[in-house]
Amino acid sequence: METDYLVIGAGAMGLAFADAIHKEKPRSKIVIIEKRPLPGGHWVDDYRFVALHQPAAFYGVGSLELSSGGNDLSSHAELVDYYDRVVKQLQKSSAITFFFGTEYKGSGLAIPLLNPDKPIKIQVKEKVVDASYMKVLTPATHSPNFKVGDGVKFVPINDLLDLQHKPKRFCVIGGGKTGADAVVHLIDNGVLADQIKWVVPNDMWFWNRSKVQTGIVGNEFIKFLKAIQNNSSVEQIFLELEKKGSLFRLLDEELPRKWRCATFSQREFKILKSVKDVVRKGRVHAIGIDRIELDNGSVAYEEGCLFIDCTANGLAARPKQAIFSDKHITLQSVLMCQQTYSAALIGKIESARMSVKEKNAILEPVPHPERVEDMPDILVASFENNIRVVKKIPFWFRKNRLSVGAHVSFLNFCSLIVKSLLLTPKAKLALKRIASNSSH
Ligand SMILES: Cc1cc2nc3c(=O)[nH]c(=O)nc-3n(C[C@H](O)[C@H](O)[C@H](O)COP(=O)(O)OP(=O)(O)OC[C@H]3O[C@@H](n4cnc5c(N)ncnc54)[C@H](O)[C@@H]3O)c2cc1C
Incomplete structure (x- = not known):
């Protein structure tokens, strides 16, 4: 069969991407291959008492509200049901075809796991989209x-x-x-x-959930940026954020070495x-x-x-890859710990009339943080991405439900933009100072 986009993986990122492309280019054909029998990726196999640990308001796909939205921490059952509804919504379009229980083997070849004698050969006119790159383990x-x-x-x-x-x-x-x-x-x-x-x-x-709520999470990110600007070492940054009530730690006498949001x-x-x-x-x-x-x-x-x-590494830091190339897209995070926002944004940028070089110049991958030392670089790179996005597509940043900018008043939105523009270059300058202190 022939398609414009071939998406490998119907997890949260693959679906957020497909939903965004479909909104921007409804006539483009999209084939989505998923080796699990159901959509939703790792959520399908997660323990049943898992819950989203961020507000539902800005998780999922751009075109469908998750649970009751707002600060709801969707349950496992809600997440699995949500991704089922996302697929049904996308399937209303004849441009979109799903194959579940089918493994992509590369070079346009997909094998149905229960019917391996009937391989599917797919001709891709635009791009193969790797939505399995994050390698989430449970x-x-x-x-x-x-x-x-x-x-x-x-x-x-x-x-x-x-x-x-x-x-x-x-x-x-x-x-x-x-x-x-x-x-x-x-x-x-x-x-x-x-x-x-x-x-x-x-x-x-640990990140204090009361600070990661709709309406205020943008200011929380700004607080991280200020802490980077104010301090000379990673330890001081985390201590400032702890003092401001954003972070907790189990041991009073020792500083944690891990930051995973x-x-x-x-x-x-x-x-x-x-x-x-x-x-x-x-x-x-x-x-x-x-x-x-x-x-x-x-x-x-x-x-x-x-x-x-409980030892599976849910989301390991993966090496950065250029997101866009002539025939491929590799979905990765472009905002610290916001995978679905990132995948939807990549879909939006993909659909813009720009060269591959211009697209990559807007979005730099920001790997999932693991060590405390990872956070400053990742956060500054996230803000740099956001600034370039706001300059290019301010309306998307303000209106897409996956963007934190969509959940604040217009005044607050403008204030977030101004603060980002002012603070990001200063925080970037601080990175060198912080890195040289970490290496001593
Ligand atoms: C317990 C847990 C809780 C989390 N909570 C949050 C949260 O609250 N907020 C947040 O932003 N993030 C959270 N995350 C991070 C989470 O990883 C992302 O939000 C997102 O779900 C990752 O989706 P994904 O599509 O990248 O990966 P996956 O869910 O792994 O999806 C990839 C899909 O690709 C399929 N696939 C792989 N290879 C092939 C192949 N060759 N052929 C066909 N299909 C293939 C896989 O079967 C899988 O379904 C959490 C992660 C975990 C583990």
């Missing part, structure tokens, strides 16, 4: 990189809802968003904090702090019959402990 779709001894009770976080008997103790492995979600879920459901052992290889900063409420954070048996001895190497072996030693664990695997 506990259900990864294998732990440590040994689990025979007889150890070990389950992915997904299985927590299917337990037949309550174990006496729980050992949560993983200090990221998923591990923290597991701890909150257990305590919210009646497990006592002292029944939990929590293995945290690396501490991360994990967003929690004050209530959830209080729950996390109530767990006292936190193991900080690096990564797990092996779980034996009565001990956990880690980078920096080993610890005993109590008989009957159920291990909860």
Whole structure:
């Protein structure tokens, strides 16, 4: 078959991109290939008590509201249902064709997983769009990189809802968003904090959810920019943001080394702090019959402990790739931790009459942050992208539901733009100072 765009992956990014292209170029043919049987990407396999950790107002695709919009933290069921509705909405157009349960093998060849003898050959007139580049992993779709001894009770976080008997103790492995979600879920459901052992290889900063709400999140990003401008080291930047109430950390005496935009409420954070048996001895190497072996030693664990695997790297930082080329688009983030906004924006820029070079000059990829040192560069690059976008397509930035600029008053919108224009060059200058301090 023949198409203008071939999108690999019907996850949140592939669908946000396809929706944006379809809005701008409704006659362009789009074929979307997805190896899972359902749309929504990793959301399909995520643990059922997962929830969006940012407001629904600016997540999803540009043309369809998610849940009740606003600050709603959509549930797993709402997200899966949403992506089903997104697909049904797109399928109303004869220009769009989906193949689920079908794996793209490259060079225009796709194989239906249940019917491998009937491969699909696709001629692409415009571009192949890689919407699988972010390689999101979830506990259900990864294998732990440590040994689990025979007889150890070990389950992915997904299985927590299917337990037949309550174990006496729980050992949560993983200090990221998923591990923290597991701890909150257990305590919210009646497990006592002292029944939990929590293995945290690396501490991360938590983002205070009350600051990441519609209407004010733009000012929050500006606060990060100011902190970069004001300080000479990464540590000082994070301490300033903590002082201003934006960030939390579990340990008072140590500064976390990870920044992954994990967003929690004050209530959830209080729950996390109530767990006292936190193991900080690096990564797990092996779980034996009565001990956990880690980078920096080993610890005993109590008989009957159920291990909860929360070690999948949900969103690893991927190497930057040019987003646009003559025949390809590689979907990546262009605003810190805002993947669906990024994919929709890439669709909008793709549809503009510009050369590949001009398109790449507007949008620079900003990989997902992992270490605290990643944040300043990523944030400044995000603002530089936004400034170029506002200059080129201010109306999109103001009106698209995935843009934080669409959820503030006109006055506030103008103030955000002016502050971005004034502060971004200053923060950029500060980056050199900060980098030279980090290397000492
Ligand atoms: C637990 C969790 C919570 C999160 N919460 C938020 C949040 O609140 N806000 C936020 O902005 N982000 C959040 N994220 C980040 C999230 O990764 C992005 O928002 C987004 O869902 C990523 O979508 P994606 O399309 O890039 O990746 P995926 O969801 O992985 O989709 C890619 C799709 O491509 C398909 N695919 C891959 N290879 C092929 C192939 N060869 N052929 C066919 N199909 C293929 C895969 O099956 C998959 O469905 C969260 C991530 C996790 C793990």
